[in-house]
Amino acid sequence: MTARRAQLIEAAHDLIVAHGIAGLRTRAVAAAVGIDHSTLHHHFPTKADLIEAVADRALAAFRPAEGPTQTLTEHLRHLAALMTTRPDLFTLMRELDLHATRDTAIAALMGPRDDRWRASLTALLPHPVHADLVIATVKGAGNHPATAPAVLKALLDLLRK
Amino acid sequence: MTARRAQLIEAAHDLIVAHGIAGLRTRAVAAAVGIDHSTLHHHFPTKADLIEAVADRALAAFRPAEGPTQTLTEHLRHLAALMTTRPDLFTLMRELDLHATRDTAIAALMGPRDDRWRASLTALLPHPVHADLVIATVKGAGNHPATAPAVLKALLDLLRK
Amino acid sequence: MTARRAQLIEAAHDLIVAHGIAGLRTRAVAAAVGIDHSTLHHHFPTKADLIEAVADRALAAFRPAEGPTQTLTEHLRHLAALMTTRPDLFTLMRELDLHATRDTAIAALMGPRDDRWRASLTALLPHPVHADLVIATVKGAGNHPATAPAVLKALLDLLRK
């Protein structure tokens, strides 16, 4: 059943946000949706599969913001808004970015996304390095959710000068 | 003997950089310096103590760059240079930043450091939010060591305009 | 399965009688019933839980002898008989009594039992201190199973004079 899968992905998402990927326990995920932990393996053969599914869903949540039709202002404002309404998404991304360093399956998901993101940013900016600057700042701003929106706005102002 | 302690800290540093804090194994640390894993506990009662010592030493390596007497240009150039010569330091910082979210002992080390860093940046910049912008960008740039120096330079140019 | 639990409790009982609570090894308990030692934790999350279950079962074996409806003669004869047929029970009790000094969970099991025992003895004896005398003697007689029944009989004779 695909509803169960969705439940498990959401529970895993929340637990990763709360305890990190390293602190994720399949038992806790199963318990959160009220099934036995061995049943979880019916839906996701392995823990890595579950994490991949979580990454996949989280990446999808970002996609609208990364479309090529936006202006830079729209793009950064959208991200700043997302940081306020969905801080969990950025917490998760930090986890996944770090995890990607050592897990090729996750890297295979994250890498292309960053490439697409960089490509659409490059189209909006005069200097290609500014695409990397935006990406670095957005990722780094996730460390401090409180100041993140202001930081993105400041970057936008600098880039438009 | 304090030499042994230093050896263990360095081995743990390398292993965290290679496998992450989550992937750190006390046995591996002990093996790396050629002692029994139980002897490690003679020097560091607990694994957390060892990680703290690693964090402490890494933070010390940054301190010279964070002194209040520098200009912004010097500061960012120093960091860019460090990213090239000591990329391990930035990998470690990403691990520690994430770890600090859930480990108060590490948070107690990292927090004050960021505060000091922010304070000295604020003294060098017209708008306080730019201090946060620099910190976010430096932290985020660690994800992509290849483009990091160029990104820092681009940020510097924008801030000096 | 509750049969497995019962098996484990019995094996633990025997091992405590043989090697003491201090000498109890979870591995040995698991091995005695032929399962992996990690499976034991499926049935008893912690070693303390297992010991508690052993204490609980042993206390239950005494309960019939401590009922309030008996005469003192019946009571002491029953205990003397038990000392001969089930000396392991008294060995275990000595272990648990000593353990209760430092383990509040065990103390919480043993304390009320002694209180009930004292209450029913008090009802059978003219002087309340004689209840404590009986309890002390029964507990102390466990040290020497060979002379224990004769000792209890001698005490009974003195109390009936």
Place this chain on the structure above:
Amino acid sequence: MTARRAQLIEAAHDLIVAHGIAGLRTRAVAAAVGIDHSTLHHHFPTKADLIEAVADRALAAFRPAEGPTQTLTEHLRHLAALMTTRPDLFTLMRELDLHATRDTAIAALMGPRDDRWRASLTALLPHPVHADLVIATVKGAGNHPATAPAVLKALLDLLRK
């Protein structure tokens, strides 16, 4: 140095009383007298040797009370007084009695003492089984220091009737 030995024995005595033989740590004993734990092995090659020395000293403290020249009244009064002034001695005895079950070296110390004790009691009492009764009650009374003196007095009264 024999003063150091005495210090170590006393510290071990106190720690056994506080944490039981099972909870005795040589490190704690050494720390209590302010020396390194490896130095302890200079005075007592093995932990068992230390425990034996503790047992030996404790037994000596009882010896005056067990001399053959006393009357039963004196004997029990002396023990009752000791229970009040030196409850630690009885706590220790319970530990040692239980330990003797599995440690032949301790058994070799405790056995002869009980034999001598029984012999001198037998000389003071009409029925030999009363010697065992007294011993059982004294040992059992140690469980409840609060009621112990009254219990011994009650036993004395019964035996003198």
Place this chain on the structure above:
DNA sequence: GATGAATGAGATTTCATTCAT
């Protein structure tokens, strides 16, 4: 006599995964 470093055996506990039902 004393120290600190080292050892090695071991103990409990955790956890993803498998399998029979």
Place this chain on the structure above:
DNA sequence: AATGAATGAAATCTCATTCAT
């Protein structure tokens, strides 16, 4: 789809003991 029992590999930490200094 689901369960519960079982597994096995591993991980941290403990502790008495030894040894060189």
